[in-house]
Amino acid sequence: MFVRGLKRKCFDGEEDIEGTLAGIKAIPSYNLQRQSLLDMSLVKLQLCHMLVEPNLCRSVLIANTVRQIQEEMTQDGTWQMINTQSTGQASLDRLVSTDILCRSSRDQAEGKHVPAYGTFNKDFESDQAQDSSETMSTASSVQAPRNLQSNVWEMESPQENKGNFQKSLDQIFETLENKSPNSVEDLFSEVDNSYYDLDTMLTGMMSNTKMGHCDSLETFSSPTNTASNSNCKSDLNDLDHIVEILVES
Amino acid sequence: ADIISTVEFNYTGDLLATGDKGGRVVIFQREQETKSRPLSRGEYNVYSTFQSHEPEFDYLKSLEIEEKINKIRWLPQQNAAHFLLSTNDKTIKLWKISERDKRAEGYNLKDEDGRLREPFRVTELRVPTLKPMDLMVEASPRRTFANAHTYHINSISVNSDYATYLSADDLRINLWHLEVTNRSFNIVDIKPANMEELTEVITAAEFHPHHCNVFVYSSSKGTIRLCDMRSSALCDQHSKFFEEPEDPSSRSFFSEIISSISDVKFSHSGRYMMTRDYLSVKVWDLNMENRPVETYQVHEYLRSKLCSLYENDCIFDKFECCWNGSDSTIMTGSYNNFFRTFERNTRRDTTLEASRESSKPRAILKPRKVCTTGKRKKDEITVDSLDFNKKILHTAWHPTENIIAVAATNNLYLFQEKVN
Numbered sequence: 110m111f112v113r114g115l116k117r118k119c120f121d122g123e124e125d126i127e128g129t130l131a132g133i134k135a136i137p138s139y140n141l142q143r144q145s146l147l148d149m150s151l152v153k154l155q156l157c158h159m160l161v162e163p164n165l166c167r168s169v170l171i172a173n174t175v176r177q178i179q180e181e182m183t184q185d186g187t188w189q190m191i192n193t194q195s196t197g198q199a200s201l202d203r204l205v206s207t208d209i210l211c212r213s214s215r216d217q218a219e220g221k222h223v224p225a226y227g228t229f230n231k232d233f234e235s236d237q238a239q240d241s242s243e244t245m246s247t248a249s250s251v252q253a254p255r256n257l258q259s260n261v262w263e264m265e266s267p268q269e270n271k272g273n274f275q276k277s278l279d280q281i282f283e284t285l286e287n288k289s290p291n292s293v294e295d296l297f298s299e300v301d302n303s304y305y306d307l308d309t310m311l312t313g314m315m316s317n318t319k320m321g322h323c324d325s326l327e328t329f330s331s332p333t334n335t336a337s338n339s340n341c342k343s344d345l346n347d348l349d350h351i352v353e354i355l356v357e358s
Numbered sequence: 359a360d361i362i363s364t365v366e367f368n369y370t371g372d373l374l375a376t377g378d379k380g381g382r383v384v385i386f387q388r389e390q391e392t393k394s395r396p397l398s399r400g401e402y403n404v405y406s407t408f409q410s411h412e413p414e415f416d417y418l419k420s421l422e423i424e425e426k427i428n429k430i431r432w433l434p435q436q437n438a439a440h441f442l443l444s445t446n447d448k449t450i451k452l453w454k455i456s457e458r459d460k461r462a463e464g465y466n467l468k469d470e471d472g473r474l475r476e477p478f479r480v481t482e483l484r485v486p487t488l489k490p491m492d493l494m495v496e497a498s499p500r501r502t503f504a505n506a507h508t509y510h511i512n513s514i515s516v517n518s519d520y521a522t523y524l525s526a527d528d529l530r531i532n533l534w535h536l537e538v539t540n541r542s543f544n545i546v547d548i549k550p551a552n553m554e555e556l557t558e559v560i561t562a563a564e565f566h567p568h569h570c571n572v573f574v575y576s577s578s579k580g581t582i583r584l585c586d587m588r589s590s591a592l593c594d595q596h597s598k599f600f601e602e603p604e605d606p607s608s609r610s611f612f613s614e615i616i617s618s619i620s621d622v623k624f625s626h627s628g629r630y631m632m633t634r635d636y637l638s639v640k641v642w643d644l645n646m647e648n649r650p651v652e653t654y655q656v657h658e659y660l661r662s663k664l665c666s667l668y669e670n671d672c673i674f675d676k677f678e679c680c681w682n683g684s685d686s687t688i689m690t691g692s693y694n695n696f697f698r699t700f701e702r703n704t705r706r707d708t709t710l711e712a713s714r715e716s717s718k719p720r721a722i723l724k725p726r727k728v729c730t731t732g733k734r735k736k737d738e739i740t741v742d743s744l745d746f747n748k749k750i751l752h753t754a755w756h757p758t759e760n761i762i763a764v765a766a767t768n769n770l771y772l773f774q775e776k777v778n
Contacts, residue, residue, distance in 0.1 A: 162421050165509055165528040166559045166578050167674045170615045173557055177611055
């Protein structure tokens with residue numbers, strides 16, 4: 110059960126130490142990792158099973174996680190949507206180790222040890238402290254391009270994005286809820302979509318994220334919402350295009 | 359063989375029922391001790407197999423309804439037949455399992471093959487006689503309790519009055535009478551008026567073993583509510599609210615997910631209840647709401663791996679837990695086909711593995727250990743080499759003896775305490 114559309118596995122612990130000691134990439138910032146977690150969560154929410162109703166408990170837990178991240182980002186004032194359509198490399202950098210997220214955010218700020226987690230975690234933290242001082246000294250080569258990229262990615266104002274995002278979250282829940290259509294149009298629209306679901310499934314086109322049932326989520330990646338694009342969502346747009354063709358034919 | 363999705367001993371422990379993903383129920387019966395085969399005591403052999411649920415299609419929503427059996431609960435035995443409730447996501451069924459070892463012969467109106475005899479051929483009256491036949495175990499559906507759940511059923515629990523039972527889905531709990539299939543009473547409803555405001559779901563529910571008016575239900579936010587059906591018809595107001603305050607120093611983005619309770623079980627005594635969340639098992643005293651009386655770490659070494667486990671969805675795995683007959687030991691499953699037992703008095707915990715390699719018949723299980731530090735000792739397993747596809751979600755303990763049933767994906771293991 111691996112989440113589709115993610116370029117790289119999220120690694121933890123010792124592997125991360127090796128990665129940073131290699132010196133090629135700096136330890137990803139907390140913001141970057143948080144963004145990565147947010148993207149992962151959004152993709153998970155959109156992954157609807159073809160024929161079986163999605164697990165409500167799982168969806169609720171993921172949605173709550175997303176809300177948490179959103180709230181924190183709003184408080185930080187770092188609420189920005191990241192556009193990675195420009196370079197694949199950009200997205201690769203974003204999907205980095207989010208191990209730091211597994212620890213509390215307070216530890217992040219204070220950089221203190223978390224005694225409960227055993228010795229190998231402690232090693233990681235001391236390595237990290239060491240490494241960040243290293244990267245500070247070799248600053249420009251690593252940090253500068255990263256800053257540049259985030260400037261490029263900054264697209265829309267935080268407020269607008271938040272609105273879009275909230276709307277999308279609401280639509281996700283509407284989808285989960287509106288399995289019992291309460292209007293005739295809903296009834297027929299659902300039936301129609303299921304037909305195409307079966308069709309596309311049989312023709313093996315079901316390669317990626319959502320299909321008919323989650324089509325309220327289409328507005329999540331609608332043309333108006335230019336900022337909320339990631340690699341996963343650009344795939345979604347392709348899929349929309351294909352579905353559109355099917356509908357028209 | 360299909361993936362086992364539920365395991366349950368009956369009240370005497372002589373029967374063990376398993377449900378699987380394909381909607382089948384397989385019942386095992388314990389062999390009686392006989393002089394000719396003294397070693398066979400304690401062995402469980404297949405007693406009955408039947409298809410409980412079939413896949414269905416909800417045409418209104420254009421969605422499949424899985425035939426996977428989510429839960430099986432036995433009814434206490436009241437006559438020669440055995441009764442159990444089995445449920446999938448939407449429908450609960452009452453099954454009667456009965457034995458037939460005699461056949462009537464010598465009917466007046468029927469031939470031996472069942473065809474009606476011509477009246478003029480009946481020249482004399484005779485009394486049919488009962489002749490022995492090979493034992494046949496028949497399972498027949500007696501009741502079907504359907505159309506009462508919009509969301510997926512996660513729990514059923516038979517009441518101590520042996521006349522009613524509850525069924526719980528993500529947002530509602532219904533009360534049924536075993537004899538009545540066309541009506542059920544809704545006793546808990548946590549569905550918000552606006553589904554966009556939904557932040558919490560029901561994850562498990564159970565009736566108290568002795569007080570027929572008391573039940574508990576757990577939530578995805580790590581809380582347990584105890585309700586008394588005497589207080590009101592709709593038990594949205596709880597009588598007791600159990601929640602452990604969060605440790606602010608260990609808060610992370612995954613805190614809520616790992617606090618979600620996957621199983622709740624009353625002790626046999628009815629004094630305690632046990633809850634299972636992702637990393638631990640907690641024992642609560644029903645008289646103390648603000649924190650559990652005991653907490654056992656099942657696989658704390660996974661705490662640093664939560665991100666990966668979130669990515670591959672393992673963090674959403676729902677582990678069950680169970681008590682032994684005397685409530686002195688609790689058991690729950692983990693990954694890599696490991697399962698853990700915790701002795702409450704001595705605080706001793708054991709990790710065992712359910713796999714073919716380590717389970718030769720009659721061999722004693724060797725305790726396993728997961729290495730959490732950098733230096734791996736011999737026979738220890740490192741966290742990174744754990745197989746997260748081999749998960750033990752369902753375990754059951756015999757009600758009176760130390761016999762345990764462990765479901766490892768599509769295999770069922772039965773272990774017994776060694777008797778010298």
